[in-house]
Amino acid sequence: MNTQFKKGVLELVVMEVVSRHDIYGYELVKQVCEVVHVNEGTIYPLLKRMTNEEYFETYLKESSEGPSRKYYRITVKGLEQLIELKKEWLEFSYSVNQFFKEGIKDE
Amino acid sequence: MNKETFIANLRSKLNTLDAKEVDDMMAEYSEYIDDKINDGATEEEAIEGFGNIDDLAYEIIDAYKVDKEETVQTPKKETSSQSNIAPKQSSSNVIDMLIEFIQKCFDYIGNFYHDYLSHLTTGEIIKLLIIFILAITLIRIPLALIQFFIIFIIDFVTLGTIQGLVEFIVGIIFNIVYLISIVVISISFYKGLRDKGDVDFSTLFKSPFKYFSGKKDENDQSTNDTIDMVNDTINTTVTTASKAIEDIIAKAKERTANKAEKGE
Numbered sequence: 001m002n003t004q005f006k007k008g009v010l011e012l013v014v015m016e017v018v019s020r021h022d023i024y025g026y027e028l029v030k031q032v033c034e035v036v037h038v039n040e041g042t043i044y045p046l047l048k049r050m051t052n053e054e055y056f057e058t059y060l061k062e063s064s065e066g067p068s069r070k071y072y073r074i075t076v077k078g079l080e081q082l083i084e085l086k087k088e089w090l091e092f093s094y095s096v097n098q099f100f101k102e103g104i105k106d107e
Numbered sequence: 108m109n110k111e112t113f114i115a116n117l118r119s120k121l122n123t124l125d126a127k128e129v130d131d132m133m134a135e136y137s138e139y140i141d142d143k144i145n146d147g148a149t150e151e152e153a154i155e156g157f158g159n160i161d162d163l164a165y166e167i168i169d170a171y172k173v174d175k176e177e178t179v180q181t182p183k184k185e186t187s188s189q190s191n192i193a194p195k196q197s198s199s200n201v202i203d204m205l206i207e208f209i210q211k212c213f214d215y216i217g218n219f220y221h222d223y224l225s226h227l228t229t230g231e232i233i234k235l236l237i238i239f240i241l242a243i244t245l246i247r248i249p250l251a252l253i254q255f256f257i258i259f260i261i262d263f264v265t266l267g268t269i270q271g272l273v274e275f276i277v278g279i280i281f282n283i284v285y286l287i288s289i290v291v292i293s294i295s296f297y298k299g300l301r302d303k304g305d306v307d308f309s310t311l312f313k314s315p316f317k318y319f320s321g322k323k324d325e326n327d328q329s330t331n332d333t334i335d336m337v338n339d340t341i342n343t344t345v346t347t348a349s350k351a352i353e354d355i356i357a358k359a360k361e362r363t364a365n366k367a368e369k370g371e
Binding site: 024025026027029039040041042044045046048049065066067069070 | 132134135136138139141142143145146156157158162163166167169170
């Protein structure tokens with residue numbers, strides 16, 4: 001898939017995944033990659049940035065096996081941003097899809 | 108590549124970032140690799156998932172830049188809100204502004220030196236100063252003569268208290284004219300330095316001379332000849348003078364060096 005498409009939508013997908021339930025890095029990357037096939041390395045810088053923008057907060061939680069893990073949780077600010085982004089995405093994808101449908105009708 | 112070399116490699120590429128932040132990030136990457144291995148991948152595969160290490164480092168630094176701007180903005184917001192709560196701090200704000208202004212001035216002087224003067228030798232800078240002082244002094248002489256002449260006439264025409272007042276006003280006017288001419292000279296110096304970067308009477312003054320003598324005379328050979336002549340005379344005088352000063356400085360340096368040697 002086009003990398004420009006991916007970049008735009010990646011933030012939205014990451015937020016959506018974190019908003020469903022608190023999650024640690026590896027699990028998050030796995031879930032995001034099922035939707036958008038990106039390089040695993042690109043998600044961490046994004047997580048870092050969004051944490052610094054206060055969309056996410058992190059905490060450590062003991063795991064059943066091995067050392068404690070860093071979990072991500074969405075903040076109120078993050079939720080607000082997610083709702084806004086989702087709305088934008090739906091409107092945007094709808095209008096693009098409509099535009100393509102018109103093209104098919106014309107032919 | 109194994110996990111340790113990957114982490115070390117990545118860390119070395121992030122040395123411009125805050126060490127604590129990098130530690131934090133590296134811990135997370137290593138946790139991720141461990142998780143992936145637990146999930147059945149080999150160490151090699153887990154690391155390959157990150158792709159090119161240079162691209163990764165670039166993206167991390169890129170992401171970090173955004174939050175650096177954020178952290179720069181947040182303290183500013185705090186100070187502004189503090190000053191809203193406590194108006195007493197406004198005086199310190201004025202001082203801050205003043206300090207900032209002075210710093211800007213120093214920055215400007217530093218930049219000016221770096222851009223226009225740093226390629227010049229000490230001799231050339233001395234020459235520049237001499238030309239500047241010479242220009243300022245020379246321009247004072249005709250002004251003083253005219254002022255003297257006008258006051259001389261006023262002495263004849265007026266009497267008593269009016270005389271003093273008129274002389275006072277004439278004095279102020281002439282000082283203003285002098286100040287304006289100093290500003291004009293400074294600007295022409297600035298322009299001459301900016302355009303040519305050479306310490307030469309002609310390059311420092313030719314453009315304002317041309318400007319003042321009118322654009323119609325641009326091809327007037329006699330004006331250029333006069334300028335060249337004046338330039339030559341001043342150049343030789345100033346060069347000798349600056350050389351003499353340079354010699355004095357060199358000798359002084361030698362003396363201090365000698366004294367230091369003797370002291371040891």
